[in-house]
Amino acid sequence: MACGVLTPRGQPAGHGGPVFPEAGVIHVPGCPLLARPVPAGFPSPATDYIETRLSLDKHLIEHEDATFFVRVQGNSMVGFGIHDGDLLVVDRSRDPGDRSVVIAVVDGQFMVKQACRVPEGVLLRSSGPGHGDILVGPEQELAVWGVVRWAIHPVS
């Protein structure tokens, strides 16, 4: 489009008005863009203080590429505040420490457990009624899939 040619682009045919408030803005390349009337009242004293609104994604996710969500089934970890149906934020980039709550792979099944170093190997601790601990001896391979960073559940 050459400069100076006014073309109202894309007004939906047969429409009463624009779909979005900005629709109907005509941009002529090379000319300053004045989209709406300039407010001439008292300038907002807050403009110098505007900050980005808080993002829960940024708060909960440290490494985007390594973070996965996992759903909890059952109450084997209620003692840790992890309930049936909770959403777990799992970070695979972190190395598990002693007593980290992790997603472990036991017999091809994902389990959320606390991994504790014990002299006999690693103890996968549960903390729910009727759920025993699992000892992974040195001859077995313990696969830690990721470290659980957050458990999210609705409150009301």
Added chain:
Amino acid sequence: MPIALIDGNNFYVSCERVFNPKLEGRPVVVLSNNDGCAVARSNEVKALGVKMGTPWFQMKDLARQHGIIALSSNYALYADMSNRMMSVLSQYSPDQEIYSIDECFLGLDGFENYDLVIHAQAMRSQVRQWVGIPVCVGIAETKTLSKLANHCAKKSLAGADGVCDLTRLSETERSRLLATIEVGDVWGIGPRLSRQLADHGIHSVEALRRADPKTIRREFSVVVERTVLELNAIPCLSIENVSPAKQQIMSSRSFGNYVYDLAPLKEAVATYVALAAEKLRAQGSVAGMVQVYIRTNPHREDAPQYSKGLTIPLPDPSNDTLYLTRAALWGLRRIYRPGFAYQKAGIVLMNLSDTTNQQASLFCTHRENDRLMEVIDRANAIWGRGTLRSAATGVSKSWVMKREKMSPQYTTHWEQLPIAI
């Protein structure tokens, strides 16, 4: 400058294994659209002699014998895992060219003082830990050689632990290694070219490397000459950080079941146009022609065969889904013949040009729906593809492809997350 080519091992299978550890160590194939043929094979399946592209029905006996697990393609999952892998790898160099869903080139200019093998091992272990995908790394002076180095890394021909750095080899070691690799394993040398090269006595990569570039150019093409130069560590292909805009955009699928009537064909064609037009707008292009084609199943020799395509030039280049759909359906009505069992339909958007450099025609026959298209694209980005679509794409969609063995979309749907007990 050294170039690394990083490639995910059996990528689709590896993606499935991340979320289903029970598949570890077992023979797994991933099947193409409509559960047709093998598009990814685990090492266990490769060891059974199953070739890429083997139709599923041909390996059913073998599958029963060896307990091969077949899965439908879960493209939403593979695309997300690919994005994660590429993003992790992008930390290792400012020059990255994403070459396909499972491989990328990294330019390692300025890394000469690093130990490149250690650098490559760091990439491998980070992708493995963060994303869960095993990768191999090939390093060499040119793109063609780095592809070859990657092949060597996969087969453990030179160097161990999934990394092969050809720049470390002496000239004699290099000659000896390349003499053991068939010329068909070179990037861009397909089966037909391999046969032609064999007729000229060129069987190994080493023989091609020693061939005279001028003769190769005369006997074959400038492309093969470039390959010879690249094999001699003379770079002819640079790292393309920005993928060039596509020259044409295709969208086609085989149907889940045979389609006989015009109505479902129209729905399918309208759906393919919508998909292609969305890509067209995303790259900022307009199309000058639309091609539409339909065909029966060529492998069913007992059934009557029909295959027909029609290219429709547009009076005004456009990226308006509704306009392109009208053109494609106009063409479809002209090529459709009743009485055939249609297996596939497709469309191609051609003569693409930039949205910004448009020559307006004197007799403009339609009005662009730019704002409407923008609203459609934005809504579909938020609420999922097909949320806002033209009614021509249909409601029942009896023709959609079969994906009966598809795993959950673990990373893109809240209701399909992996479960931990």
